[in-house]
Amino acid sequence: MSRLKYHIKQTWRNLGQSWGTQIMTLFTVSLSVLIFSFFLLIYVNILAAGDRFSDELRLVVYLDHEVVPEMQPQIRKKIMDFSEVENIVFVSRKEAFERFRKQLGKNSDVLDDLGPEIMPPSIEVSPLRDLEHLSQLKEFSDYLATLPGALKVQYGQNWVERFGHFTELVRMTVIMSGVLLVMATGFMVSYTIRLTVVAKDAELEILRLLGASSSYVQTPLLIEGLMQGIIGSTLGMALLYALYTWAAGRLSGPGFLRLFDLTFFSPLTACAIILVSIAMCTGGSLIAIRKYMRI
Amino acid sequence: MSRLKYHIKQTWRNLGQSWGTQIMTLFTVSLSVLIFSFFLLIYVNILAAGDRFSDELRLVVYLDHEVVPEMQPQIRKKIMDFSEVENIVFVSRKEAFERFRKQLGKNSDVLDDLGPEIMPPSIEVSPLRDLEHLSQLKEFSDYLATLPGALKVQYGQNWVERFGHFTELVRMTVIMSGVLLVMATGFMVSYTIRLTVVAKDAELEILRLLGASSSYVQTPLLIEGLMQGIIGSTLGMALLYALYTWAAGRLSGPGFLRLFDLTFFSPLTACAIILVSIAMCTGGSLIAIRKYMRI
Amino acid sequence: MPAVHGGRPFRPAADVRPGAPDTDFDNKVRLHFMSEQNRENRPFVDVVKVTKVYSPDIVALQDVSLSVDRGEMIFLTGMSGAGKSTLLKLISCMERPNKGLIEVAGRDTAKLKKGEIQELRQQIGMAYQDFKILPRHTVFQNVAMPMEVLYRPGREIKERVNEVLEALRMDHKKNLPAGKLSRGEQQRVAIARAAVNRPALILADEPTGNLDSEISTLVMKLFTELNEGGSTIIIATHDSSIYEGTSHRVVRLEHGMFTA
Amino acid sequence: MPAVHGGRPFRPAADVRPGAPDTDFDNKVRLHFMSEQNRENRPFVDVVKVTKVYSPDIVALQDVSLSVDRGEMIFLTGMSGAGKSTLLKLISCMERPNKGLIEVAGRDTAKLKKGEIQELRQQIGMAYQDFKILPRHTVFQNVAMPMEVLYRPGREIKERVNEVLEALRMDHKKNLPAGKLSRGEQQRVAIARAAVNRPALILADEPTGNLDSEISTLVMKLFTELNEGGSTIIIATHDSSIYEGTSHRVVRLEHGMFTA
């Protein structure tokens, strides 16, 4: 009990003597947490966006004749044989004609003399969400082209590819930025430890020579690391939330068909991140002084 | 002459004594250059992609009657009055019918009995490239709807909005990552300077007390900063080029309709970045020792 | 309270002799390293045929033997570079010998575990030749360190630190950062820190190198008092004025060997 | 070659007296601060009514006056904390006085420009009380620094450094990092660095604090030789053995004031 008081007094004195370094360390911790959780958040949101994107992805198989309802289960099975799919819709000539009429809008009267037989029937296939890669989609489309009576398989190739391309680029950007930031953060943390050790060098050496017990030396540093971890990581997470709110505000708007519903971490995840940071801070301080703990 | 030799000897000796710090500094410089030019590259490429994207953007004005050739200049003028545009194409019923036939492919025989009169004529307007924002596009579309005989104005609203949304998100991600990385890099650089100063502290103090001239003290540090700038920034730029090549390789493929033709910096820009880094390195070393230059 | 290692208690030198001040304090802090029966008849510090070679091939000590009895005060002289500091560093476990045996309080220092070395060091007060004081800490904080390490109560620390600073005429500077003192004042801080805890063994390395004769006398008076209180003291010095005319043993190192 | 500032040449002390060794070297390096006519009859170091107060209110020197003639050797004594080091620091422009005038080589140090202070310092060899040597540089590199600062040719540096290290019996350690030496050896490195350039003014602060009498004699021999070569030398010390029996002036500081 009195020892803990001793240590707290000690920590307090250290704080007064080295608040410059302390604040610097605090910034480093905040920034590191901010950077890490920022990229984690982006990654999570990209995954979610990918999900939502594939929701809307459909392959359309144009046929030379309608599939009679009795045949539908057989074709369903044939498709499922190749790959699990989300949904299969059979579109008759009539349904296609109605869609076309709607598409022409006011001008639809030009279709008045025509019957649904001008439109080709089709099957619309929504692939599973995990069918992410364009190459898989291509393969699937080639397979669908072999269905009996298939004339042509269409998907929003143009936009899908473009979008897929773009997503790929963004993923790679995020990964590369992430790697760079991890390196920068690593540097920052190791520099901070080096500077802290340089500052404490003489004191730890003398404590060692005076025969201070390990707990006497380590406890104040642990308390220090703990406090820095708590304050720094909470600050970093709060900053991230502020950034997120700002970004979400900017991205909201007349959001029909919005692809990105940004989501923040669950409170649980946020807490986990903070706890890990705290553990790393205290661990870091211990590693930094470990070489003084040998005799 | 002999003094320069003196300084080079000095620099060489320093190098031998503090290669740990030197290598650390080199890494910092490389990483900083890599990070900065990475984000610059992404920004440049996003700009280029935006350009290419607007290349493909067209507004289609469906009309209730064809525009006779004599009227075309008048309508052109009317459109231009609102905003400069890239291109205006008048599509007659016949042309529209041909396009529709092609679109139906094999099935086009369903149109055999029909004439081009089922298709509405249209005007296709390509806005200027600098018409970037969706709101501007919307305004323009509203204006076009007031043209005489206009039935409906269409553009790939769905995808355009989605894509615009996505681009916005990416832009913001890049900006935020950039800001974070700038902060991290700033920390790294200032830590490096602090560690270097700590290491050289005693030596600079003694040189000062021995009455060393400013050039005696600064020249070796300048040479050092110069070398670190040259090697470090070249290394960083080379790393970025390697990354770029890897990314470009991954993104290439059956690239019809490719939106992202990645481009690297022009040699001139790359050189400019390297030169600025070198200047900053030498400037940094000078700032770091400036306080020892007072008497 | 301090942990007890190995079960062999380290009896305070202070209560061996009568007239020891503050015996109660000593009893609480000091542990007994030596077993009862041979505590009195074995030397407190025993250096036997020790050789120390610094890499690559600098022979600092060669086959050196030295026995210091409990409660003895001894002067270690010799030319610059003779090995005086090295011998003191070996005794306080700061360096390890290449050959030979070093026993302190009856225990072989080569065989001590980490906790035991810490305990031993708590019993040794060393005034380093390069002072090793913290320039940004105040004089008081510097001197208080050995007692804080033992979790002594604040009141006691204050009392004892003031006492020793007064004895060295440093009490008026006690709230200044140690880095702002003159070298002689810094040296007194280093001596005060070595003495503040009334340790069983005091190792003073050139304690008067930056002090005039008047202050040197004060330092020697402090050491003599501690010695009379039971502390064993080894002083490495080249200053003949502090050992001339004393009844204490003076040994001389020359090129890493003792001369008769 | 070194830049000449202000046009007032600083004539080498070395060629004022006959028998100066290595006059050629001195002629090249030293500059003339004093004009010809009053160089001989004005003191080389003139401290007039100087007061130095360290913040917040530590009076280190109070109304101190001291004149040292060109080519004189003078001992500065006084108790620990009397202000000896402070006085030397004021003379070498490391600190500024709060009141009073300090002239070195006929120039008011308060009015020197940056380049002139550098030039003045090149003429002063100071052996600091805390040595200020670079622990990771070798002994040779440490001692060579004052000559390198003047861009002396390598051959000459080698010769001179070896000469001065030999005089202090440190030549066998010259390629070791200075941090690995004993304190007495480090002190000799500091003295060697102060003397290597045969400066016009040598300020030695407690030069024998870590040295035994045999080595102290060597140090004093070196100083005497330099003094005979024309150098003005001020030695702050508490070691009476090095100034007892000399014909040189001995002044005593007490609480920041000179006593008669």
Ligand SMILES: Nc1ncnc2c1ncn2[C@@H]1O[C@H](COP(=O)(O)OP(=O)(O)OP(=O)(O)O)[C@@H](O)[C@H]1O
């Ligand atoms: N940087 C400083 N800040 C505050 N006080 C100082 C500083 N340097 C010296 N002093 C004080 O000024 C007084 C004179 O110091 P100085 O170093 O000149 O003494 P000294 O005569 O050299 O003593 P010693 O023989 O111990 O080296 C002392 O009381 C000292 O505490």
Ligand SMILES: Nc1ncnc2c1ncn2[C@@H]1O[C@H](COP(=O)(O)OP(=O)(O)OP(=O)(O)O)[C@@H](O)[C@H]1O
């Ligand atoms: N860390 C080290 N590495 C290499 N050599 C060392 C080291 N420490 C001391 N020495 C050498 O060992 C020898 C003895 O050194 P020591 O410090 O014991 O001498 P000393 O008797 O204390 O001398 P002084 O009176 O100068 O302090 C010296 O020659 C010294 O150069």
Ligand SMILES: [Mg+2]
């Ligand atoms: Mg020694």
Ligand SMILES: [Mg+2]
């Ligand atoms: Mg002094």
